[in-house]
Every structure is written in C-alpha cells, then in structure tokens.
Amino acid sequence: MLRKTALITGASGGIGLDLAVLAARDxxxxxxxxxxEKKLQELQGVLERRYHIKAYPIPADLSEAGSVSSILQELERQELTVDLLFNNAGFATSGRFAEIDPTEELNEIQVNVVALTELTKRLLPGMLERGFGRILNVASIAAYMPGPYMSVYYATKAYVLSFSEALASELKGSGVSVTCLVPGPTDTQFFDRAGISLPFSHMPSHIVAFAGYLGTLKGKRVVIPGAGNMATVALSRLLPRRLLTEIAGRLQEPKEETMDAELALVD
Ligand SMILES: NC(=O)c1ccc[n+]([C@@H]2O[C@H](COP(=O)([O-])OP(=O)(O)OC[C@H]3O[C@@H](n4cnc5c(N)ncnc54)[C@H](OP(=O)(O)O)[C@@H]3O)[C@@H](O)[C@H]2O)c1
Incomplete structure (x- = not known):
C-alpha cells in the first residue's frame, strides 16, 4: 500500500517540529x-533513521510571494502528493503599529495568512479528487480578541480561525477535514522571535502539537489545548469586546510605556 504523505510548514522548530515527529512516528x-535548510536536513536524518519513513526537506521563505509555487513544483518533481497538510509556520511582530517596520508586518501577513491560504487552495483539489485529506491550520487564542501592540498578529490569527471553520463546514462529507489548533502561550522560539518574554504560564510544545495532531486525525474542527486556554476563550466570549481589547492592551503594553504612565501618575 502506498504510504501517505504529510507536509508540515515551520518544521524546523517548535510546534511544527513536534508535528513532524508525530506524523513520522505514525x-x-x-x-x-x-x-x-540545515535544521530541516538534520530533522530529515532523525526521522528517517528513527521511523523508517522518507522525509523531504524543502527550504522556502513563505514570506516571498512565489514560495508556494516553488514548493508545489518541487512536490511535482519528486512525484509527491500531500494527504495531510499542517499549516503551522507563523510569527508575530510586537510594539506600536505606527512604529513597527512595515516590511516585517507585510511578511507576517504573507506567512500567517497568504501562504496558509495558498497552500490550502492549491493542495485541496487533489485531496478532494482522492476523497481523503486532513488539514490543520494553527491559529492562537489571539484569534478570539483584538490585541493592541500585536494588532497584526491577532488579526492574522482571527483570519485563520474564521477561514478554517468556514472551510470545514464547506467540506463536510467530502473526506477532507479542516482542523484549527488554538494554542495559548507555548514554550518555543516564538516569544524570542517576537521580542517579548515568555509568559509565566505556558505549555510544552509537544503537548500542544499532540492535541492538534490527534484532533486532525479525528477530523475535529477546533482544538484548544489546556484548561487555561479553554477558560481564556470562554471568557473572551463573555466580556464586552471593548473591555477585552483594553485588557489585552494592558497586558501587552511595552514596558517603557507602562513605566512612563506610572511615573506620570506619581507626578
Ligand atoms: N508559541 C506560542 O506561544 C504560540 C501560541 C499560539 C500560536 N502559535 C502559533 O504556532 C505556530 C508555530 O509557532 P511556534 O510557537 O512553534 O514558534 P517557533 O518556534 O518560532 O517556530 C516557527 C516556525 O515557523 C517557521 N517560519 C517562520 N517564518 C517563516 C518563513 N518566513 N518562511 C517559512 N517558515 C517560517 C520557522 O522556521 P524558520 O525560521 O526556519 O523559517 C519555525 O519552524 C505559529 O503559527 C504561531 O503563530 C504559537
């Protein structure tokens, strides 16, 4: 029997690497x-040795407009069909919207939204033809609220959640399912890369990946790992949106600004 193939974006570290290990193990x-590329090649070696599967590293910068086309060309060249798609790659910018480098934020939209949508769009027809497919899109609890000082990131994740739920409904009964993973703070390089410190309460990456992976195989629509994250999402539905936005803003306000505000109060 032909083995099925999983494509994982953001497989060089964090949640994506753990998703790749789970898929290879199965x-x-x-x-x-x-x-x-180096990290992908190292992972290829580990997965092939440990799990006796074939792994194919395809280095690509998803912030570049033609990157998805290049990935598809490479899949075609190697005669690979994708049965499971894990749209996991993503990153965040933080700070005042007016001050963040515009190129960085456009890249963020390109990776978190455009590449995810394009990969889904281009790989879905093959899955539908074969009558089988599993798609996982990684959102965040940020999807459930506006996030001052990380405004673009939160908005990209709201898109991912909305898009995933809508597509899951359209695909009902087709043999292809769409799952949206909604992690809260998770111990990966994410916070370092975003220039913010890892919150005190966070989950290990392999537990988050496992919940998402299982949910994907089962064809669940939304997976929120951890009781704390479920409580945050529940609360976000109860609070008035303006209050929710103010709370998120207060928690994410850059440190200097909080100090300035406190000093002004003392004055
Ligand atoms: N960690 C959290 O607290 C948290 C919470 C909620 C949601 N999430 C979401 O979880 C997903 C995975 O993040 P993570 O926590 O595992 O963070 P991470 O450790 O920083 O991993 C991010 C992955 O995305 C890849 N990536 C970033 N920019 C890319 C680009 N331009 N082109 C191709 N790949 C790119 C990175 O690989 P390269 O650098 O090698 O390209 C890396 O493999 C993201 O969508 C993130 O938004 C994370």
Missing part, C-alpha cells in the same frame, strides 16, 4: 518546509 512520509 508512518507518514514527511515534507518539511521552513527557511532553515
């Missing part, structure tokens, strides 16, 4: 996508 061949 006997799926793995297409590994991220920018860091």
């Amino acid at each position: 006997g799926f061949d793995c297409v590994l996508v991220a920018r860091d």
Whole structure:
C-alpha cells in the first residue's frame, strides 16, 4: 500500500517540529518546509533513521510571494502528493503599529495568512479528487480578541480561525477535514522571535502539537489545548469586546510605556 504523505510548514522548530515527529512516528512520509535548510536536513536524518519513513526537506521563505509555487513544483518533481497538510509556520511582530517596520508586518501577513491560504487552495483539489485529506491550520487564542501592540498578529490569527471553520463546514462529507489548533502561550522560539518574554504560564510544545495532531486525525474542527486556554476563550466570549481589547492592551503594553504612565501618575 502506498504510504501517505504529510507536509508540515515551520518544521524546523517548535510546534511544527513536534508535528513532524508525530506524523513520522505514525508512518507518514514527511515534507518539511521552513527557511532553515540545515535544521530541516538534520530533522530529515532523525526521522528517517528513527521511523523508517522518507522525509523531504524543502527550504522556502513563505514570506516571498512565489514560495508556494516553488514548493508545489518541487512536490511535482519528486512525484509527491500531500494527504495531510499542517499549516503551522507563523510569527508575530510586537510594539506600536505606527512604529513597527512595515516590511516585517507585510511578511507576517504573507506567512500567517497568504501562504496558509495558498497552500490550502492549491493542495485541496487533489485531496478532494482522492476523497481523503486532513488539514490543520494553527491559529492562537489571539484569534478570539483584538490585541493592541500585536494588532497584526491577532488579526492574522482571527483570519485563520474564521477561514478554517468556514472551510470545514464547506467540506463536510467530502473526506477532507479542516482542523484549527488554538494554542495559548507555548514554550518555543516564538516569544524570542517576537521580542517579548515568555509568559509565566505556558505549555510544552509537544503537548500542544499532540492535541492538534490527534484532533486532525479525528477530523475535529477546533482544538484548544489546556484548561487555561479553554477558560481564556470562554471568557473572551463573555466580556464586552471593548473591555477585552483594553485588557489585552494592558497586558501587552511595552514596558517603557507602562513605566512612563506610572511615573506620570506619581507626578
Ligand atoms: N508559541 C506560542 O506561544 C504560540 C501560541 C499560539 C500560536 N502559535 C502559533 O504556532 C505556530 C508555530 O509557532 P511556534 O510557537 O512553534 O514558534 P517557533 O518556534 O518560532 O517556530 C516557527 C516556525 O515557523 C517557521 N517560519 C517562520 N517564518 C517563516 C518563513 N518566513 N518562511 C517559512 N517558515 C517560517 C520557522 O522556521 P524558520 O525560521 O526556519 O523559517 C519555525 O519552524 C505559529 O503559527 C504561531 O503563530 C504559537
């Protein structure tokens, strides 16, 4: 029997690397996508040795407009079809919207939204033809609220959640399911890369990945790992949106600004 293939974006670290390990452990061949070619090759070696599957590193910068087309060309060249798509790659910018480098924020939209949508769009027809497919899109609890000082990131994740739920409904009964993973703070490189410190309460990446992976295989629509994250999402539905926005803003306000505000109060 032909082995099924999983494509994982952001497989060079964090949640994506853990998703790749889970897929390989279950006997799926793995297409590994991220920018860091060396890390992808190392992971290829580990997965092939440990799990006796085939892994295919495809280095790509998803912030570049033609990157998805290049990935698809490479899949075609290697005669690979994708049965499981893990749209996991993503990153955040933080700070005042007016002050953040515009290129960085456009790249963020390109990676978190455009590449995820394009990969889904281009790989879905094949899945529908074969009558089988599993798609996982990684959102965040940020999807449930506006996030001052990380406004673009929160908005990209709201898109991912809305898009995933709508597509899951459209695909009912087709053999292809769409799952949206909604992590809260998770111990990965994410916070370092966003220039913010890891919150005190966070989950290990492999537990978050496992919840998302299982949910994907089962065809669940939304997976929120951890009681704390479920409580945050529940609260976000109860609070008036303006209050929710103010609370998120207060928690994320850059430190200097909080101090300035406190000093002004003392004056
Ligand atoms: N950690 C959290 O607290 C948290 C919470 C909620 C949601 N999430 C979401 O979870 C997903 C995975 O993040 P993580 O926590 O595992 O963070 P991470 O450790 O920083 O991993 C991010 C992955 O995305 C890849 N990536 C980033 N920019 C890319 C680009 N331009 N092109 C291709 N690949 C790119 C990175 O690989 P290269 O650098 O090699 O390209 C890396 O493999 C993201 O969508 C994130 O928004 C994370």
